[in-house]
Amino acid sequence: MRYIACLLTLLLLAVPWAQAQNELEIVIDTGVENILPIAVIPFGWNGAAGEQPIDLHRTIANNLSRSGRFATMSDNEMPQRPVEFAHVNFSDWQLVRMENIVIGNLKHTEAGDYEIEFRLLDVYKANQLTGFRIKAKRRQLRRIAHRISDIIFEKLTGVRGAFDTRIAYVTVKQDEAGRDRHSLQIADADGFNPQVLLESDQALMSPAWSPDGKRLAYVSFEGDSSSVFVQNIRTGRREEVAAHEGINSAPAFSPDGGRLAMTLSKDGNPEIYVLHLAGNSLQRITRNRAIDTEPNWSPDGSRLVFTSDRGGTPQIYEVGLQGGAPRRLTFDGSYFARPRHSPDGAGITMVYGSNGAYRIAYLDTGSGSLSVLTNNRLDESPSFSPNGSMIIYATNGRYGSELAAVSADGKVRQRLALQDGEVREPAWGPFPAD
Amino acid sequence: MIKKFLLLFFLGLFVTACTTTPEQGEGPDVVDKTGSADMADDGAGDAEAGSEAQAFGAEGDQATALQELENPESLLSVRIIYFDYDSSTVLSQFEEIIQAHAGFLQANPGVVTSLEGHADERGSREYNLALGERRALAVKQQLVVLGASPEQVRTVSYGEERPADPGHDEQAWSLNRRVEFVY
Numbered sequence: 001m002r003y004i005a006c007l008l009t010l011l012l013l014a015v016p017w018a019q020a021q022n023e024l025e026i027v028i029d030t031g032v033e034n035i036l037p038i039a040v041i042p043f044g045w046n047g048a049a050g051e052q053p054i055d056l057h058r059t060i061a062n063n064l065s066r067s068g069r070f071a072t073m074s075d076n077e078m079p080q081r082p083v084e085f086a087h088v089n090f091s092d093w094q095l096v097r098m099e100n101i102v103i104g105n106l107k108h109t110e111a112g113d114y115e116i117e118f119r120l121l122d123v124y125k126a127n128q129l130t131g132f133r134i135k136a137k138r139r140q141l142r143r144i145a146h147r148i149s150d151i152i153f154e155k156l157t158g159v160r161g162a163f164d165t166r167i168a169y170v171t172v173k174q175d176e177a178g179r180d181r182h183s184l185q186i187a188d189a190d191g192f193n194p195q196v197l198l199e200s201d202q203a204l205m206s207p208a209w210s211p212d213g214k215r216l217a218y219v220s221f222e223g224d225s226s227s228v229f230v231q232n233i234r235t236g237r238r239e240e241v242a243a244h245e246g247i248n249s250a251p252a253f254s255p256d257g258g259r260l261a262m263t264l265s266k267d268g269n270p271e272i273y274v275l276h277l278a279g280n281s282l283q284r285i286t287r288n289r290a291i292d293t294e295p296n297w298s299p300d301g302s303r304l305v306f307t308s309d310r311g312g313t314p315q316i317y318e319v320g321l322q323g324g325a326p327r328r329l330t331f332d333g334s335y336f337a338r339p340r341h342s343p344d345g346a347g348i349t350m351v352y353g354s355n356g357a358y359r360i361a362y363l364d365t366g367s368g369s370l371s372v373l374t375n376n377r378l379d380e381s382p383s384f385s386p387n388g389s390m391i392i393y394a395t396n397g398r399y400g401s402e403l404a405a406v407s408a409d410g411k412v413r414q415r416l417a418l419q420d421g422e423v424r425e426p427a428w429g430p431f432p433a434d
Numbered sequence: 435m436i437k438k439f440l441l442l443f444f445l446g447l448f449v450t451a452c453t454t455t456p457e458q459g460e461g462p463d464v465v466d467k468t469g470s471a472d473m474a475d476d477g478a479g480d481a482e483a484g485s486e487a488q489a490f491g492a493e494g495d496q497a498t499a500l501q502e503l504e505n506p507e508s509l510l511s512v513r514i515i516y517f518d519y520d521s522s523t524v525l526s527q528f529e530e531i532i533q534a535h536a537g538f539l540q541a542n543p544g545v546v547t548s549l550e551g552h553a554d555e556r557g558s559r560e561y562n563l564a565l566g567e568r569r570a571l572a573v574k575q576q577l578v579v580l581g582a583s584p585e586q587v588r589t590v591s592y593g594e595e596r597p598a599d600p601g602h603d604e605q606a607w608s609l610n611r612r613v614e615f616v617y
Contacts, residue, residue: 203592203595203596205559205560205563205593205595206559206560221592221595224590225590225591226563226591246567246589247563247564247567247591249560249563250560263560263564265567269567269571270564270567291561291564291565291568293560293561293563293564294558294560294561307558307560307561309520309561313520314520314557314558314561335520335557337557337558337560337561338558338559338560338561351557351558353556353557358556358557378555378556378602380557380558380559381558381559396602400600424559425559
């Protein structure tokens with residue numbers, strides 16, 4: 001019950017913005033072996049046919065499929081479509097070798113709200129693994145579908161689900177006059193519910209989430225050169241935090257949210273600095289005549305990884321916050337850039353360039369082994385989901401840059417395409433606050 | 435509770451609508467001032483009595499300078515320097531052009547140029563932003579060595595954000611790895 005109260009509070013705090021015009025479309029490219037079969041049965045609905053405000057079972061099934069951990073049964077293969085626990089014929093489901101099924105009900109209440117009930121059932125034990133009933137407003141229904149997906153994912157895989165999270169990204173579209181319009185947006189992790197946070201006729205770059213998910217740092221060229229802003233997502237209020245001579249870019253919030261690592265070239269060439277947001281004081285981290293950029297914090301906040309070409313080509317280095325000589329982490333290749341730690345701190349994802357192709361790779365920092373996760377020519381901007389199971393990135397598609405995601409083991413890839421215009425630089429946001 | 439929430443929501447929407455659209459970025463003022471042909475007269479008329487002669491003289495210089503810049507026969511009409519992949523080394527075929535601009539800046543100490551550095555789309559955007567700056571700085575360094583004053587040369591990098599050619603092949607990339615002179 002405490003959980004539901006928390007959930008309701010959270011839902012009330014989720015303020016919707018003006019809906020952006022185009023939603024992301026999800027295309028699943030690749031299948032895998034060793035995945036859990038699950039049937040998400042169409043939910044019951046007490047209103048008129050075809051008037052459900054949301055297709056709950058479809059949203060949940062899509063989430064589970066996209067994770068690469070589940071094979072969802074299509075509706076027309078289902079031996080029955082029960083809504084109540086009492087109507088489930090477990091032997092029918094055992095015959096089709098379905099281990100788990102999800103049933104549920106969506107009701108329109110007399111007060112005009114909705115009541116959602118869901119149960120996750122173990123077919124072979126013929127019992128309920130988990131379930132809940134909750135009341136919600138119409139605009140909260142999609143979020144509830146994501147929370148249900150999270151509960152199923154965690155119950156069956158042991159890993160916390162990351163469906164109820166958001167992504168930030170930059171879109172570029174041309175207006176009627178043929179000029180580029182840049183827009184900073186956030187959307188649900190499945191690409192739905194896009195909201196515009198900023199529009200500009202100049203380039204926007206490098207969105208980065210604060211650890212509490214309440215602020216975004218980004219680079220804007222609105223002053224005709226790069227400067228770093230921090231914007232409150234809920235209020236839209238924003239502040240320019242770095243506008244020095246030269247480059248002001250690559251912001252990254254520290255895990256405690258109080259500092260912003262960034263690249264500044266005010267002292268002659270690009271160096272890594274840490275801006276202490278409360279006192280507005282700058283701490284210089286690197287001192288080198290080469291390019292040092294794209295800092296990213298280790299999950300414990302003690303170190304930064306960054307891109308540097310001090311060795312002749314761009315490679316990944318690591319440095320402690322207290323200084324000391326940076327340590328080179330990548331060797332086997334001519335181009336490594338834009339490192340991002342995995343949430344468990346065990347590895348780093350980055351752009352890996354080799355033989356003219358730029359792909360997303362993962363470096364296990366313990367063993368030093370490198371895995372190439374994607375197979376296109378112009379992949380960039382990888383960002384881990386907060387549970388570490390997926391990496392979202394930008395790839396070159398039919399209409400220019402579009403978003404894609406790959407499972408951390410490289411086995412499942414999918415594309416998230418806008419109807420028109422380019423989508424760039426995805427940044428996966430943190431878990432919602434408990 | 436609900437009313438309060440709705441109020442907060444609309445306030446939030448209002449604030450968002452009011453604050454999230456940036457003002458149109460204005461072009462670099464250097465371009466506007468030198469680009470105005472009738473500025474000499476206007477400038478002289480508006481100038482304070484004490485600085486009138488000086489102001490008129492400076493504008494006169496700029497008008498002459500402008501004519502020189504606009505001469506299509508002059509090397510000064512070449513305003514773009516191209517680079518090799520992941521390199522900020524100024525290639526020898528562009529040295530003559532840089533020399534012409536350096537000489538022009540030296541002869542016209544009141545003129546300021548902005549060097550805009552760019553990169554092709556390959557690799558990471560932030561690294562490319564740094565690469566664009568390094569290209570602009572490499573050209574600036576040569577201009578200064580050849581006689582321009584450092585104060586006359588500004589640099590700005592746009593990384594891969596403003597491609598000259600939107601294509602995704604070597605042809606496009608070779609046109610995008612560049613430094614542009616903007617007077």
